[in-house]
Amino acid sequence: MSPHVWQRIEVWVAAICTLGIYSFLYRENRFYRFFEHVFMGVAGGWGIVTTWTQVLRPMWWEPMKAGFSAVRTGHGDPWGALWVLALPLGSMWYFTYSRRYVWISRVIFGFFMGATAGMGFRAFVGGQMPQLVSSFKPLNSPNNVVFVVTLVCVMLYFFFSFERKNAVVRHGATVGRWLLMVAFGAMFGNTVMARMSLFIERFQFLAVQWLGLKGG
């Protein structure tokens, strides 16, 4: 089979998969459900392939094999054999399916959650300190004034620890709510752009690669 013919077959398969999913826009149907299940199979299977080939095999299996080989032959670094301990430790995840021994899975969950929590201090200082420092802007330009006023008003809006009896605080919080709407509007505008981009990429595939139309 010539490469050109194979390429056309591949493009047709991709187009059928795309249109199969888009058939959901007309109404839910068996065609769509079939491709939805194909999607689940391929996505899940690809996760297994990459986890073994990119993580477990080079970082666990190969060093463990080399370690046991060193123990047997006396040549090389035998410490790699200790990687065999990862097997019982890694299998702790699956005790979540046992009612009686579910607490064993909580140990490994706790290990990962504890490690992430311990890094929280570093993350807070590293992420927020520069933000805090750059918030103290000189009020010598309209942009800086707008920035500082917006920052203070929005923070006032989120302070629920005290009653808003003071007029400055009350009005500041109201202005903060308005400025939050401006930020949410910006987020909405960007969300429209993001979603349209995804459809446009699919449309470009169907129009240019499948149907052979030239772009505008």
Place this chain on the structure above:
Amino acid sequence: MAHRENTNQGFWQRAQTIDRRYLFVLLVVAVALPSFVRISIPVHVFDDTMGVYRSIEGVARANTGKRYRKMVLVMCDWGPGSKGENWPQTESVIHHMLRRGVPFMIMGIDTVGPTLAEGMAERIAPRYGRRYGIDWVSFGFRYFGDPQLLSFVKDIPGFVQRDIHGTPVAKLPVMAGIHDMSDVPLLIDVAAGPEVDRWIRLAQPTYRFKAAFGATAVMAPAYYPYLDSGQLSGLLVGMRGGAEYEELLGAPGQATQGMTLQSMAHLLVAALVILGNIGYVVGRRARR
């Protein structure tokens, strides 16, 4: 007059309950229009995109005449779900670095992004006489939680050990002189999620590298504070970021074409919001 007013109100009320499938068809027509009617509108380059461009230019200038060149780390933390936005961004920055001879390494926490980035580099590299292992390298998908990030930045060869082809890091000429993150002056994270946060919070304070973010448009507004504080030196926003970068490189591509279609889609959404609200106001007056 009353009959005409009633007819108008009936029209608007009927229009409010139109089957949404007609709206879907309208979107397809709007996006398809540039395929049949030639529409070409120039792309405006924003400062956030220029920041990424200048960062790569800065690394290129700093490497001039140096024996051991500093590298750029390109994290491709995206998959096919954000391909429309992140593909042009990744392709543009890789194109720029290959053109300027800035060495880079590709890695990612998604299984797809690094694979596609490798394909881009393999396709573009021959144009500028660049070669794998000498001008760029790929370490592929890596499981990369916070502890792994801290390990990586402290000892890059010790963490990655081998490239995607199984070649030990010590045998890759491009990795000569690269020990930890202080040898990587620029991180470009092209991601579908908030992955750059971790680099900024956990590693940037210690290793003082510049960070640029190729974000999906939906994530981008949350990262303007980082641009303001200098924690991000540049920001590519969705497909527009890719199109602007293509404009800067003088190499219009998929993203530039896509922005014309995007213009039509945005005009349609704006028109529908206006029409929908007109119908709502007319309907409300009729009910009073």
Place this chain on the structure above:
Amino acid sequence: MTPRRIIATVTFLAGLFYFLEYMLPARIAGVTVPLSQWRVGLGNFMAVLGAFAIGMGWFHLLRGQWRNLVTGQDRSSSIGFFCALAAILYFGFRNELEGAKAPAWVHMGFDLTFNYVFMPLVATVFSLLAFYIVSAAYRAFRIRTWEATLLMGAAFIVMLGQVPVGGWLTAWVPVKWLQLPYLGAWLLGVPNSAAQRAIGFGAAVGALAISLRIWLNLERGAFFSTEGK
């Protein structure tokens, strides 16, 4: 030692390592603190442990799909699932493990399954949202209040300012910063940036508080759902 104590101890020790590694200097009274040196090995170990979790979820998924296949409920979809799974596992493993040594038909099969089935399916599923945004724009977005007007106004400026047609529509405006691209960039870079920073401060303080509570086992119900009831 009760399971709860074991979990609390492991959680605390895991967090203590990274807390001390950050807080302590590299050398104390001339003695090197080895925590930073152990960071790389611990990170690799955690990467491997995390990878072992790949099987979680597969039990329920495979059981559900097998049940559909055997009982005949939506059998065609389950056949599609198992065929797709078998294809990507076979072609994926052979392509990755054998590399250039694999026969050409293996590379062709992998190319078809990965680039022309997997990628289009994922991309298309995510692109469905564009249609629902169009539907919502016409049927749901109603400007009823002053705040909604502000939100929509900002959305219009940002939405049109970031695409080429926005610059084209307002190219005639003599004041440059009133043209849509510049106005949109200003909206994103100044008021939006400040508001997002304020939100970020609150979220960061909250995240730090939660981290402390999890690390010190103060969070009721973190590991056992019956706690606190």
